Amino acid sequence: MLEISHTALLHALIGGVLGSIICGIIGVIILEKRLVMMSGGIAHVSYGGIGLGIYAHFSPLIGAIVFALAGSLGIGHFNRRHGEKSDVMIGIFWSVSMALGVLLTQLSDIDVDFDNYLFGDIFSVSKTVLWMTFILALAVIFIFIAFYQTMKAYLFDEEYAAVQGIHVRTLEIVLYILLGLTTIVILMMVGLVLTVGLYAAPAAIAKRLTKDFKKVVIYSVIFNLIFVIIGIAIAYVFQVASGAGIIFIAGITYFVLTFIDDLKKRRKVMDAESLNA
Amino acid sequence: MKTALEVDHLTVMYDHLIALNNVSFSVAEGDFVAIVGPNGGGKSTLIKAILNLVPVAAGNIRIFGEDYHKAKGFVGYVPQQSAFDSQFPITVKDVVKMGRLPSSLGFFHRFTNEDEEKVNAILKELKIEALADRPIGELSGGQKQKVLLARALVTDPKLLILDEPTANLDPPSRKQIYELLQEINKKITILMISHDDEHLLHYASSIVYINKKVIYQGSEMKSFDMIMTTV
Numbered sequence: 464m465l466e467i468s469h470t471a472l473l474h475a476l477i478g479g480v481l482g483s484i485i486c487g488i489i490g491v492i493i494l495e496k497r498l499v500m501m502s503g504g505i506a507h508v509s510y511g512g513i514g515l516g517i518y519a520h521f522s523p524l525i526g527a528i529v530f531a532l533a534g535s536l537g538i539g540h541f542n543r544r545h546g547e548k549s550d551v552m553i554g555i556f557w558s559v560s561m562a563l564g565v566l567l568t569q570l571s572d573i574d575v576d577f578d579n580y581l582f583g584d585i586f587s588v589s590k591t592v593l594w595m596t597f598i599l600a601l602a603v604i605f606i607f608i609a610f611y612q613t614m615k616a617y618l619f620d621e622e623y624a625a626v627q628g629i630h631v632r633t634l635e636i637v638l639y640i641l642l643g644l645t646t647i648v649i650l651m652m653v654g655l656v657l658t659v660g661l662y663a664a665p666a667a668i669a670k671r672l673t674k675d676f677k678k679v680v681i682y683s684v685i686f687n688l689i690f691v692i693i694g695i696a697i698a699y700v701f702q703v704a705s706g707a708g709i710i711f712i713a714g715i716t717y718f719v720l721t722f723i724d725d726l727k728k729r730r731k732v733m734d735a736e737s738l739n740a
Numbered sequence: 741m742k743t744a745l746e747v748d749h750l751t752v753m754y755d756h757l758i759a760l761n762n763v764s765f766s767v768a769e770g771d772f773v774a775i776v777g778p779n780g781g782g783k784s785t786l787i788k789a790i791l792n793l794v795p796v797a798a799g800n801i802r803i804f805g806e807d808y809h810k811a812k813g814f815v816g817y818v819p820q821q822s823a824f825d826s827q828f829p830i831t832v833k834d835v836v837k838m839g840r841l842p843s844s845l846g847f848f849h850r851f852t853n854e855d856e857e858k859v860n861a862i863l864k865e866l867k868i869e870a871l872a873d874r875p876i877g878e879l880s881g882g883q884k885q886k887v888l889l890a891r892a893l894v895t896d897p898k899l900l901i902l903d904e905p906t907a908n909l910d911p912p913s914r915k916q917i918y919e920l921l922q923e924i925n926k927k928i929t930i931l932m933i934s935h936d937d938e939h940l941l942h943y944a945s946s947i948v949y950i951n952k953k954v955i956y957q958g959s960e961m962k963s964f965d966m967i968m969t970t971v
Contacts, residue, residue, distance in 0.1 A: 495828060610845055612851075615830070615834075615838075616841055618825075618828065619824055619830055619835070619838070620819065620823060622823050623817065623823070623824070623891075626792075626812070627843055628844070629841060629845070633845060674875035674877065676828070678829075679829050
């Protein structure tokens with residue numbers, strides 16, 4: 464890895480903070496709607512767009528956005544129609560689009576550093592991506608606050624929300640569009656292989672710490688911030704891929720907290736048993 | 741007496757498979773009607789069709805003489821407990837409040853003092869006010885059922901539709917739910933799916949036995965076995 468400039472570090476920190484806010488909110492929604500694997504699918508689908516951009520000499524970012532949105536809405540459609548059977552469709556979307564990306568990239572006349580796309584390079588985040596992340600962060604915060612009550616009802620009990628006349632299909636489409644765009648931002652930070660980890664781990668940790676939905680979202684954003692900043696520090700100091708450091712710290716924290724939580728639960732059961740004895 | 745619900749020659753299909761075939765029956769205002777029948781016989785599909793959750797291939801459904809879009813304000817719904825995520829981070833009070841949400845996207849929706857008062861009153865009426873601040877995931881099956889009932893009742897419905905409200909409950913909890921429903925039925929018409937033969941025959945005022953089509957409808961309380969031997 465080349466030496467990282469102060470500008471690149473500043474971009475990485477700004478991108479990291481904005482990305483953490485987006486990912487913290489969307490991650491909780493994904494976790495509650497059980498769309499974690501779908502988000503992994505979307506990340507991999509976007510690689511087809513990156514490959515097409517490289518091959519056809521247009522911005523790989525545009526290609527990734529178009530493929531991610533199409534993948535998100537397409538997989539979402541299959542998810543709604545076929546329920547649990549949609550995992551087959553996600554798997555096919557995932558691998559075919561990834562294969563297309565690899566084929567087109569290898570057929571192109573440009574020498575591409577795969578590692579940046581696979582494991583992320585937050586230090587190479589451009590101003591365009593930063594602006595995109597900033598606008599997306601504003602949109603996610605606005606939508607989350609504006610539709611907070613109906614979004615909560617939709618996440619808790621979608622069928623009941625539909626019976627009430629809440630426009631669940633509109634909420635779902637908005638969610639899938641945000642998921643597609645967010646995935647691209649996350650992909651720039653941690654790479655497509657590690658996207659699922661950044662969505663799931665901070666939200667899952669937050670859910671273990673509180674039973675209040677609003678607090679789950681706030682904690683999820685805070686944990687995202689902590690992991691991303693530590694990950695950037697690791698990448699900066701050791702000159703390694705940013706995604707690896709971020710996801711490694713997030714994963715370890717999740718496993719340690721899960722272990723402590725289980726120990727506490729086991730101790731509670733043992734205390735109750737000894738009281739009954 | 742007014743007709744609360746009229747299902748007229750209803751047919752519902754899933755991918756060319758007939759789920760309900762030419763089903764007709766009506767529910768008079770004040771009735772406590774139980775929908776019974778075998779698994780896969782179309783009971784849940786019938787409720788979903790009434791609630792406009794599945795497309796109708798043929799026939800009509802009228803609630804107090806109106807179609808669902810106009811009548812949805814009259815309807816309270818209690819889904820099966822498996823329909824929602826019981827580990828969702830939310831308190832009992834917030835679940836009940838959801839019943840007061842508007843039928844739209846709820847742009848910057850804020851609950852009013854009237855909503856708060858209504859929620860507190862219904863929690864008190866169902867004797868679950870002490871649970872108000874507890875996360876729903878920490879409740880017993882019977883308590884959760886009362887919370888779902890409170891969410892449906894907080895809208896002041898005229899017709900209450902319940903999908904297997906006593907499934908997976910222990911016998912004392914089942915009895916408690918039926919007694920509560922009997923009390924509610926003094927003011928509200930009830931339509932309920934259940935497999936609970938023993939309690940249904942005691943509490944419901946009439947039954948509709950469905951197996952793709954209506955096999956039996958009447959107020960003579962017969963056990964499922966008797967229905968099967970007489971049809």
